[in-house]
Amino acid sequence: MSHNTWIHRTVRVGVKPIARTRVTPNQVTALRLFTGIAAAGLIAVGDDPWDDIGAALFMLSILLDRADGELARMTKKFSPSGHAFDLFSDALCNLLIFVAIGVGLRGGGILGYWAIPMGVVAGIFIALNLWVVMNIEDAKGTRAAELKSFWGFDADDGMLLVPILIWMELDVVAMILAFIFAPIFMIWAAIYYTRQYGLLRLPLMGGLYARVSARRDR
Numbered sequence: 001m002s003h004n005t006w007i008h009r010t011v012r013v014g015v016k017p018i019a020r021t022r023v024t025p026n027q028v029t030a031l032r033l034f035t036g037i038a039a040a041g042l043i044a045v046g047d048d049p050w051d052d053i054g055a056a057l058f059m060l061s062i063l064l065d066r067a068d069g070e071l072a073r074m075t076k077k078f079s080p081s082g083h084a085f086d087l088f089s090d091a092l093c094n095l096l097i098f099v100a101i102g103v104g105l106r107g108g109g110i111l112g113y114w115a116i117p118m119g120v121v122a123g124i125f126i127a128l129n130l131w132v133v134m135n136i137e138d139a140k141g142t143r144a145a146e147l148k149s150f151w152g153f154d155a156d157d158g159m160l161l162v163p164i165l166i167w168m169e170l171d172v173v174a175m176i177l178a179f180i181f182a183p184i185f186m187i188w189a190a191i192y193y194t195r196q197y198g199l200l201r202l203p204l205m206g207g208l209y210a211r212v213s214a215r216r217d218r
Contacts, residue, residue, distance in 0.1 A: 005154050005157060007063070007066050007157055007160070008066050008069075008070060011063055011066040011067050011070055012070050014067070015067050015070040015071050015074060016074070018067075018071060019071060019074040019075050023071070024071075024075075024077060025068045025069070025071045025072040025075070025077055025082055025086075026068075026082050026085060028064055028067050028068035028071055029064075029065075029068040029082070029085050029086050029089050030089075031064055032061050032064035032065050032067075032068060032089055032093070033089040033092065033093065035057050035058070035060050035061040035064060036057075036058065036061040036089070036092070036093030036096065036097065037092075037093070037096060038054075038057055039054045039055070039057035039058035039061055039093075039097065039100075040054070040058075040093070040096035040097050040099070040100035041054070041100070042054030042057065043055065043058070043097065043100040043101055043104050043166065044099075044100040044103040044104050045104060046103065046104030046105065046106065046108075051104055051166055051171070052166070052167060054100070054166070055162075055163035055164075055166035055167055056163065058093075058097055058162065058163045059160070059163040061093055062159055062160060062163075065086070065089070065090060065093075068086055069086065084134065087130050087133060087134050090130050091126075091127040091130040091131065092127070094123065094126045094127060094130070094159060095123035095124065095126060095127040096123065097123070097162060098119040098120075098122040098123035098126065098175070098178055099116070099119045099120055099123050100119070101115070101119050101162075101166075101171055101174060101175050102115040102116040102117070102118055102119025102120065102175060103115075103116055103119070104171065105119075105171055105172065105175060109171075109172050110172060111172055111175065111176075115172075115175055118175055118176075118179040119175060119178075119179075121179060121182075121183070122175070122178035122179045122182045123178075123182075125182035125183045125185075125186045126178070126182050128186055129182075129185060129186055129189055132186075132189060132190070132193065136193060155185065161174070161177075162174055162178075
């Protein structure tokens, strides 16, 4: 994903004072992970005001996801393990949040208990997208999987719609959109990166790992 979207530029203002402290990017990532898990727990309750509070926590978690990278770039504190921790946190938080929305919608609305497996499917495909990114970056370099931004936004910024839709009581819309478009984006990413890097195998239904037909380039 891009590192210079409107969200990154906004977060950068708040990160500058932190860069002069002893706070590390990994600590910010850990806080992102904690707030993301807490948000999922609250959203899974499925009742006001807990889902609204959970949505606010998830919005904070998304901003912290941008903040850890900005802090790393400002302080020059980069590490492969820190980057892997960041991507792992992204994948887990995004997966859990859609499972939580499904659990919160259980037994009610037009989806009923189907919301739970729909949330699991959406979350897994979103996590798989990040797994593909990890594999490509492991083989081709840290920013090899970066996509161009569009009008100052990138694909990852779409997650900002999740808390907004929850506040608008459009949880069902968020679930349906994620259930439809997460697999579509996964398939598009598979085709795009196959053409760009010559992937030999992708983590779709029949694949368990991704491999790139080139030597590591760090």
